[in-house]
Amino acid sequence: MATTAAVGLLLALVSAFTSAFAHALLKSGVNKLATLAWIRVVELLIALPLVLWMGLPPAMLWPWLLAAVAVHAIYQVVLSWSYAVSDFTAAYPIARGFVPIFTALLGMALLGDRLDGIALVGVALVSGGILFLAGKGAITRTGFIAAAITGLFTTTYTLVDAHGVRIAPDMLTFVAWFFLLGAFPIPLLLFARYGREGRVLMSRDRKAGLVAGIMAVISFAPALFALGLAPVGAVAAIRETSLIVGLVLGSVMLKEKLGWQRICGGLLVTAGTLGVIARTAFS
Template structure:
């Protein structure tokens, strides 16, 4: 059990590091919906051969796959909206950081996860750091609403993903078919919005789109595996350390300004994340 928990924590931390890279690439594209479409098309190319090898999922898994596909599609649209309205260093921490404490509590209530008081304290510190970041004036009211909606949807899809991974005969079946079904929504949304012009937009944002398309599955697949190994609240909190990497990337690559409040919030997130990892790994 301890080995499984440690493996889950390691996968969640790896997901945090790579997630910040994927989100930075999404923000760097001229059209966020186009980059989202590139990500989903890349997912299809990667998942289709594995799905053919695995075969169809069992009937009891389809409701969770469909629910996951729907929630992720709404989340991806909200994410593109959020990043179109605000600086990466403002929108990314809020979008990723509203989720830890709510995910932990809902995981206890609906999934039967067991989390002790010290881990909950660490998750609370992560959320406190997010509140510091949310209090920064660099983000508009509309941008804050967009980022908060994205964070709420992150909580929803995390719980659904965890239930799907745990209900599957094996984790690879859910993850592969999730990526395959998830590849449909964003290309359809792009063509519904832009019609034939979509091809030109895809060509224009090919570089960031393909790079983000490679990084997104590398980031999210380990998180899905982690949800089958550790409580959802623990996985969510560790993944939010991506905020720290995201702030650093925003400052160094996207040349966005970091205030003292953002730096202080990032330090709180780091402290909370280390508390969660230490207590979960050695309890």
């Protein structure tokens, strides 16, 4: 059990590092919806040969696949709104800060996961450190609300994904079909909103979108596998180390100011993450 959890947490750590790059690329795109559409196109191209090879998933998996696609689509729309109204280094930490503790508690209540008191303290440190990173006055009320709603949907899709991965006949079936089905809502929304101009927007954001799509697949596929191997609260906490990379990217790539408060918050996150790893993987 400890070895399985350790593999899951390692996958979550891989996901954390690549996730920050994908989010920074999304923020750098001129039109966030067009960039998201490119991410979905990349996922479609990767998933299509896999599902043709595997065939249809079992009937009992369809409700969870459709639920995952719906929740992710809503999350992506709210995420693009959040990044449109706030700095990346403010919106990203707040959006992620609500996730670990809520996911840990709901994972224990709904999925039967087990985390002891020390691991929960580590998860709480991660959440507290992330919220501290945002800093008072670093974000508007609208930006805070958008980021908080993003965090709520992140918690929701994490729990839905975890259950789907765990009841699937094998984890790859859920991952491949999720990427295939999830490829359609965002491009459809883009063209429903902008009409023929959607092609112009996608052409303009092609480079950022394609690279973000590759990074998103590299990020999210390991996260889905991790949810099948380790408690969702621990996986959520480990994935939030992405914000440390995100802060560096926001400062270097997007030229956003990085102050002492966010650095101190990053140290809290690191301490909490190390506690979760030690308690979950090796106890």
